[in-house]
Amino acid sequence: MRTPSVTRKPTPKHHPKKAAVFAQQRNPPPPATKLSISDESLSSRGFTLHRTIDNLDLNHLNTVFVAVRFPRRDTGKIRVALEHTDALLWVEYEKTKRPVAFARATGDGVFNAIIWDVVVDPSFQGIGLGKAVMERLITALLEKGITNIVSYSEPRVLGFYRPMGFVADPDGIRGMVYSRKQKRKE
Numbered sequence: 537m538r539t540p541s542v543t544r545k546p547t548p549k550h551h552p553k554k555a556a557v558f559a560q561q562r563n564p565p566p567p568a569t570k571l572s573i574s575d576e577s578l579s580s581r582g583f584t585l586h587r588t589i590d591n592l593d594l595n596h597l598n599t600v601f602v603a604v605r606f607p608r609r610d611t612g613k614i615r616v617a618l619e620h621t622d623a624l625l626w627v628e629y630e631k632t633k634r635p636v637a638f639a640r641a642t643g644d645g646v647f648n649a650i651i652w653d654v655v656v657d658p659s660f661q662g663i664g665l666g667k668a669v670m671e672r673l674i675t676a677l678l679e680k681g682i683t684n685i686v687s688y689s690e691p692r693v694l695g696f697y698r699p700m701g702f703v704a705d706p707d708g709i710r711g712m713v714y715s716r717k718q719k720r721k722e
């Protein structure tokens with residue numbers, strides 16, 4: 537299936553238990569030629585990069601989400617979310633044909649994008665796959681002229697995003713997330 541352009545604004549509801557920290561990409565990383573790991577190098581290690589959801593088994597993707605303690609979501613809804621996604625990257629492990637790394641961005645297609653669902657299968661973490669998908673996702677967005685790139689990051693992952701050019705609370709701007717729990721307290 538192709539990944540059509542997005543027109544719908546996303547709501548940050550799908551990780552309700554996570555503290556959301558607003559981080560904005562202000563200093564674009566070097567262009568694609570300066571990738572930390574090339575497509576060829578990934579390929580030689582048995583990984584294939586994909587930029588569409590063709591051949592992506594969403595149940596397997598859901599398994600990766602659950603493995604990193606994201607809530608299990610309805611696969612049909614994940615499909616809808618991915619169909620409304622501007623840009624995505626996933627890495628397939630050739631041996632198993634399963635997704636092991638994933639990241640996606642939604643947005644308005646010209647000015648703004650928000651990055652979601654950055655995950656690497658725990659068995660494959662720490663070998664550069666998270667950085668590989670993020671670098672390519674950011675490059676894809678910058679190539680479209682999109683420069684306001686935002687990510688909601690758990691505090692413990694801020695150090696992963698910072699070297700890629702993300703800054704927390706830029707110029708004092710704070711991210712706010714609609715909270716039904718908070719609303720009930722009022």
Ligand SMILES: CC(C)(COP(=O)(O)OP(=O)(O)OC[C@H]1O[C@@H](n2cnc3c(N)ncnc32)[C@H](O)[C@@H]1OP(=O)(O)O)[C@@H](O)C(=O)NCCC(=O)NCCS
Nearest residue numbers: 604654655656661662663664665666667689690693695696
């Ligand atoms: C966060 C995550 C995507 C990182 O993926 P990864 O493939 O393990 O990371 P990489 O191997 O590409 O690491 C790239 C760099 O980031 C650093 N890094 C990775 N995770 C980090 C963390 N949690 N905090 C600080 N630095 C981190 C690495 O040390 C590495 O540094 P280097 O380039 O100087 O060597 C992965 O750990 C994951 O899926 N975590 C669970 C889900 C999650 O929290 N996603 C983010 C949602 S906000």
